[in-house]
Amino acid sequence: MEQVETVVMGAGVVGLAVARALALAGQEVMVLEAESAIGTQTSSRNSEVIHAGLYYPQGSLKARLCVQGRQQLYAYCQERGIAHQRCGKLVVATSESHISKLHELLAKAAANGVTDLQLLSRAQALAKEPALHALAAVWSPSTGIVDSHGLMLSLQADLEHAGGMVVCHAKVERLVVGSGLNSGFHIHTQDGTTLSARRVVNAAGLHAVALAQAVQGMPKAGPPHSALPKAYFAKGHYFNLSCRSPFSHLIYPVPEAAGLGVHLTLDLGGQAKFGPDVEWVDSPDDLEVKPERAHLFYDEIRKYWPQLPEGALVPGYAGIRPKISGPGEAAQDFVIQAPKQHGVAGLVHLLGIESPGLTSCLALGDAVLQALE
Numbered sequence: 001m002e003q004v005e006t007v008v009m010g011a012g013v014v015g016l017a018v019a020r021a022l023a024l025a026g027q028e029v030m031v032l033e034a035e036s037a038i039g040t041q042t043s044s045r046n047s048e049v050i051h052a053g054l055y056y057p058q059g060s061l062k063a064r065l066c067v068q069g070r071q072q073l074y075a076y077c078q079e080r081g082i083a084h085q086r087c088g089k090l091v092v093a094t095s096e097s098h099i100s101k102l103h104e105l106l107a108k109a110a111a112n113g114v115t116d117l118q119l120l121s122r123a124q125a126l127a128k129e130p131a132l133h134a135l136a137a138v139w140s141p142s143t144g145i146v147d148s149h150g151l152m153l154s155l156q157a158d159l160e161h162a163g164g165m166v167v168c169h170a171k172v173e174r175l176v177v178g179s180g181l182n183s184g185f186h187i188h189t190q191d192g193t194t195l196s197a198r199r200v201v202n203a204a205g206l207h208a209v210a211l212a213q214a215v216q217g218m219p220k221a222g223p224p225h226s227a228l229p230k231a232y233f234a235k236g237h238y239f240n241l242s243c244r245s246p247f248s249h250l251i252y253p254v255p256e257a258a259g260l261g262v263h264l265t266l267d268l269g270g271q272a273k274f275g276p277d278v279e280w281v282d283s284p285d286d287l288e289v290k291p292e293r294a295h296l297f298y299d300e301i302r303k304y305w306p307q308l309p310e311g312a313l314v315p316g317y318a319g320i321r322p323k324i325s326g327p328g329e330a331a332q333d334f335v336i337q338a339p340k341q342h343g344v345a346g347l348v349h350l351l352g353i354e355s356p357g358l359t360s361c362l363a364l365g366d367a368v369l370q371a372l373e
Contacts (some may be wrong), residue, residue, distance in 0.1 A: 045319025236276020
C-alpha cells in the first residue's frame with residue numbers, strides 16, 4: 001500500500017490552493033482528482049470574478065477569507081503574470097425600494113473592512129456607464145476578473161515545484177479512519193487503489209458532503225454523520241452577448257437570497273456574458289444549458305439595460321453551486337470542519353465552498369494549514 005503524508009481530495013481552485021499551501025509548508029502532498037483534468041467543475045463554470053467582500057455577514061468566514069483572499073490573489077496574479085483586471089463593478093438600484101438596500105450593502109461592506117466603496121447618484125452612475133438604467137449605484141473599484149484556468153495552472157506548478165503531485169482519474173469512494181497501530185487514513189479509489197495517509201483534506205466541492213458522509217471509522221464520541229450539513233445544488237445558466245457590449249465595468253443588480261442576481265460580467269477580451277440564474281437541481285451533473293430560460297434573462301437584464309437587443313443572447317454554459325442551504329433558506333457560511341469539531345486528527349472537510357471560493361482560495365489554503373497544525 002502506497003503511503004503519502006497528505007492527500008487532498010479535489011483539484012479545483014480551492015483544492016489546488018490548499019495543496020500548494022501544505023506543500024510549501026514542507027508536507028508531501030498528493031491531490032486526487034476524479035475527473036480527467038484539473039478544475040473542470042465549479043472552478044471552470046463560474047463568473048471568474050474577484051470579489052471585494054461586500055455581501056457577507058460580519059465575522060463570517062466568507063467575509064474574512066474573501067477580503068484576505070482578494071488581497072492575496074491580486075498580489076499573486078501580479079507576481080506570477082496571471083491574466084487579470086481590476087475593472088470594478090457597479091451594484092445598481094433600479095427601483096426606489098432598492099436604494100435602502102444599497103445603504104445596507106455599504107454598511108455591511110464597511111463592517112467587513114471594505115473601505116473603498118462609493119455611493120453614486122444616478123448622474124454619477126450614468127457618467128461611468130451611459131447605457132445603464134439606475135436610480136443609484138454602489139461603485140466597487142476593487143472588484144475584478146481573473147483567468148481562473150491560468151490561476152489553477154500556476155497553483156499546480158507551485159505544488160509540483162514543492163514536490164507535490166496531482167493524480168487525475170482518481171475518484172475517491174470512501175475514506176477509512178485508522179486506529180491503534182493503523183492510525184491515519186486509508187483512501188479507497190474507484191479503480192481499486194488504496195492509499196495510506198497521515199492527513200486528508202476533503203476539498204471535493206460538489207461532492208464534498210457525500211465524501212464526508214462516506215468516512216468510516218469515526219470515533220463514537222464524535223458528532224454523527226447526521227451532524228453534517230445537507231448538500232444542495234443550485235444550477236446557474238450563463239448566456240453570452242452576441243453583439244458588442246456598451247459596458248466597460250461589471251454590472252450587478254441588488255443581490256438576491258440565493259445568489260447575486262443575473263449580472264453582467266466581462267472576460268479579459270471584453271466579451272460580455274450574463275448569469276447566473278438559480279435553478280435548484282437534484283444532481284451535480286445536470287449541466288445542460290436550457291435555451292428556453294433566455295426569456296427570464298431578458299426580463300432581468302432589461303431592468304438595468306433596457307436597450308438589450310432582442311435575440312442578442314446565445315446559450316453559454318451552466319455551472320453548479322455546491323450549497324449547504326436549500327430553497328428559501330438563508331445562505332450558509334463556509335464550513336471548515338477541522339479536528340476540533342469532529343475529533344479526528346489530520347482530517348479537514350471543506351463544505352459549502354461556493355462563491356467567494358475562487359477569490360478566497362489562497363486564504364482557504366492558509367486556513368486549512370492552520371487547522372491541521
